[in-house]
Amino acid sequence: MSLSTPLRRTAATTARVQTSTTFICSQCRHATLLRRPKRPYQFTQLITMTDGSTFTHRTSSPVPIYRTTRDTRNTLLWNPSSNKLKNVEEDEAGRLAAFRAKFGRSWDANTPVEGEADAKASESAESKKAAAAAEAAAAQEEDDNLLDLISSFGQDDQHGSKKN
Amino acid sequence: MAASETSRYLARSLPRTLVPSSRHQALCWRRNASDQASSKAPSADLSDLESTSSLTTTASQDVIKSFQPIERSRARKTQLPRSRYQFRSPKYDRGPLHPHRPPPPSDPSSRLYVPGPFSLPRVEQTYQSTVASDILTLLYVHNPPGFKPPVKAPRLRSWDDSSPYHKNRPLRGPRGGDVLRLLRHPITFNNIPKLERITLHSYVKQAAWEHSGWLHVAGMAIQAISNVRVETFKSKTSVAQWHISPGRDTVAVKAELRGENMHHFFGKLVDLVMPRIKDWEGIKGSSGDSSGNITFGLESEDMALFPEIEVNYDMYPPKMIPGCHITLHTSATTDKDARMLLSALGVPFHGKLVN
Numbered sequence: 001m002s003l004s005t006p007l008r009r010t011a012a013t014t015a016r017v018q019t020s021t022t023f024i025c026s027q028c029r030h031a032t033l034l035r036r037p038k039r040p041y042q043f044t045q046l047i048t049m050t051d052g053s054t055f056t057h058r059t060s061s062p063v064p065i066y067r068t069t070r071d072t073r074n075t076l077l078w079n080p081s082s083n084k085l086k087n088v089e090e091d092e093a094g095r096l097a098a099f100r101a102k103f104g105r106s107w108d109a110n111t112p113v114e115g116e117a118d119a120k121a122s123e124s125a126e127s128k129k130a131a132a133a134a135e136a137a138a139a140q141e142e143d144d145n146l147l148d149l150i151s152s153f154g155q156d157d158q159h160g161s162k163k164n
Numbered sequence: 165m166a167a168s169e170t171s172r173y174l175a176r177s178l179p180r181t182l183v184p185s186s187r188h189q190a191l192c193w194r195r196n197a198s199d200q201a202s203s204k205a206p207s208a209d210l211s212d213l214e215s216t217s218s219l220t221t222t223a224s225q226d227v228i229k230s231f232q233p234i235e236r237s238r239a240r241k242t243q244l245p246r247s248r249y250q251f252r253s254p255k256y257d258r259g260p261l262h263p264h265r266p267p268p269p270s271d272p273s274s275r276l277y278v279p280g281p282f283s284l285p286r287v288e289q290t291y292q293s294t295v296a297s298d299i300l301t302l303l304y305v306h307n308p309p310g311f312k313p314p315v316k317a318p319r320l321r322s323w324d325d326s327s328p329y330h331k332n333r334p335l336r337g338p339r340g341g342d343v344l345r346l347l348r349h350p351i352t353f354n355n356i357p358k359l360e361r362i363t364l365h366s367y368v369k370q371a372a373w374e375h376s377g378w379l380h381v382a383g384m385a386i387q388a389i390s391n392v393r394v395e396t397f398k399s400k401t402s403v404a405q406w407h408i409s410p411g412r413d414t415v416a417v418k419a420e421l422r423g424e425n426m427h428h429f430f431g432k433l434v435d436l437v438m439p440r441i442k443d444w445e446g447i448k449g450s451s452g453d454s455s456g457n458i459t460f461g462l463e464s465e466d467m468a469l470f471p472e473i474e475v476n477y478d479m480y481p482p483k484m485i486p487g488c489h490i491t492l493h494t495s496a497t498t499d500k501d502a503r504m505l506l507s508a509l510g511v512p513f514h515g516k517l518v519n
Contacts, residue, residue, distance in 0.1 A: 031256040034266055034275040038393040044283075045471075049435070055286045057428045060388050061472040068436055075439035077446065077512050 050074045285427030287359075287434075287509060295508045296356050302504065303351040319344060346455045346497040357456070357496035357505045362421045362429060364390055366488040369406045372399070372413035382417045382486040388472040390429055392419040417486075432471065433490070434510040437462075440469045446512030452499035454519065458506060459491040 042058040046065045049055075051073040072078040076085045091097055100108050221228070253266045253275045269276035307313075320335035338344060349355060364386050371379040383394045397416040399408045408415060421429050438444065447460045464487045468477060473485065492511075496502040500519045507513060 030262075031258045034253070034255060034257055036275050037278050039278065040387060040391055040393065042391055047432075047436070047471075055431075056283075057285065057431055058283055058391070058424070059428065059432070059472055060391055061475045063471070063475050066436075066471050070440050072435050072439050072510060077444075078439065078510070 281424040283424060283428075285424060285431060287427040287431045291358065291509065295505070296358070298508060299501075299505060300351065300353065300356055303501070305350065319347075348497050348501075351501070355495070357494050357501045359426065359430065359505070359509070360422075360493045360495050362426045363491040363493065364419045364421070364488050365416065365491070366418075366486040367416045368486050369403070369408065369415060371415050373407045376414070377481070378484055378486075379414060379417060381480055381484040385467060385473060385480060385485055386417055386419050386488060389467070389470045390419045390421050391425050392421055394419045430492075430509070436471060437466065437469045438512070441466050446514035447506075449503075449513050449515040449517035452502065452518070454499055456496035456498060456502040457491055457493045458499065458502055459489055461487060461489050463487045 040060055042060060043062050043064070044056050045059045045061060045063060046054055046056050048065065048067045049071050050068055053073075074085065076082070076087075079085055089096060251267075251273050253271075253273055254264050255275070257266050258264070267274045269278075271277060272279070319338060321337075321339070322335055323330040323333055325331075351357070366382045366386055368378045368382045371382075379396065383396070386394050394417045396414050397418060398411055399413050399415045400410055402409045441462075442465075447458065451460055452458045464483075464485045467473060467485050467487060473480065492502075492506060494502040494505055496505060498519060500517075503513055503517065
């Protein structure tokens with residue numbers, strides 16, 4: 001025990017001698033100010049959408065209720081299937097269509113109007129009803145197609161993933 | 165003569181090194197069996213130790229009797245000042261070796277502590293209730309039992325040892341470019357892509373050659389719409405036309421939104437602002453950094469559509485409202501997954517989708 005003491009002491013002295021003299025930073029104050037994070041004040045705002053639905057959110061705006069005039073509920077980009085938003089002209093008497101048929105040029109010549117398309121669809125449906133046997137056969141075929149679709153679902157994806 | 169003197173000095177100095185110091189012995193607590201055997205007699209070392217235990221008291225009985233903390237606190241009429249019972253974090257962090265360390269930022273007594281969240285944002289509720297499970301279903305890949313995925317080539321190629329110089333070289337990068345893309349792990353219940361953070365960034369070039377008011381207005385506008393204090397940045401590149409030189413001009417403003425702030429901002433961006441942008445078809449499908457982060461820009465007219473700016477539009481000097489870049493950082497590792505997540509949350513995309 002008495003022998004170990006001087007040995008340890010020598011080790012300590014050598015360590016002190018070998019300390020590196022490289023400066024990592026030129027000026028180290030070793031004290032960083034801990035700044036309190038700044039949190040702007042927030043209000044709770046009720047937002048009323050155009051279809052009447054509401055939700056609250058936190059915002060820096062002090063207005064308590066915000067009514068939107070245009071949002072995701074009445075914009076075509078978010079409702080691509082809505083006919084109300086599609087900006088379709090109302091032409092019940094067919095006068096606009098008649099005008100277009102007479103004087104229409106390249107871009108507005110014979111533009112299919114929505115009503116005509118519906119009429120065509122109904123006509124085709126009537127013709128289908130007339131041929132009942134054909135319809136039954138078609139339904140059977142459709143069922144088969146559906147079954148094929150179900151059974152083959154996911155196989156293409158698997159092939160794709162294998163390729164990747 | 166000289167030799168005898170040196171020997172005398174040596175004789176005097178030698179035992180000094182061999183004399184055991186009490187300090188070291190007191191510190192050395194390890195005890196070996198050999199130590200026990202060699203030191204049979206309790207030598208003079210032990211005489212340095214105190215004979216009494218440190219647990220025995222030296223205080224007089226009067227002092228002990230008069231110490232009644234509970235009585236004292238009951239007798240107190242007013243409450244103690246706050247500084248007597250509340251811990252206050254030090255103002256400065258003086259490094260890991262300083263005895264007075266500040267508590268971690270998660271501790272409410274820390275100066276860096278940010279309380280919250282105080283609300284459950286609508287976007288987050290939507291994500292938790294519907295979007296997450298939808299994405300999990302859509303990205304499910306069924307593997308029949310016994311299916312073994314084909315072995316992929318290693319991402320980093322090794323060198324063929326055709327040349328002796330190939331020894332100890334680091335591995336080569338992937339074929340056809342240096343970029344090592346992120347790995348896409350199969351999406352399971354615990355890595356469903358989610359919104360991680362949103363960065364608003366605005367580069368105001370006029371701040372360099374006009375006054376700094378441009379930067380202040382940009383900072384206030386971005387803070388108003390995001391509820392986050394902005395950081396300013398100096399230019400890294402030099403732009404001769406705008407008289408911008410690197411490191412000199414403070415030209416940019418950034419706000420990073422996370423958590424509650426992020427969800428509220430995303431909600432109002434999608435529900436209120438995007439539908440009102442004129443002639444806007446959606447985010448370009450080619451946008452994205454191919455690792456799941458998608459960026460788009462808003463013009464200064466579009467920034468005025470945010471309800472926070474709209475409510476006091478007159479506060480901002482005309483024509484000084486900035487445009488900004490918005491980066492939506494998702495935890496998805498491919499743009500395809502990120503786009504699926506964002507379109508489920510209501511962000512439209514247009515054009516050719518590039519992954």
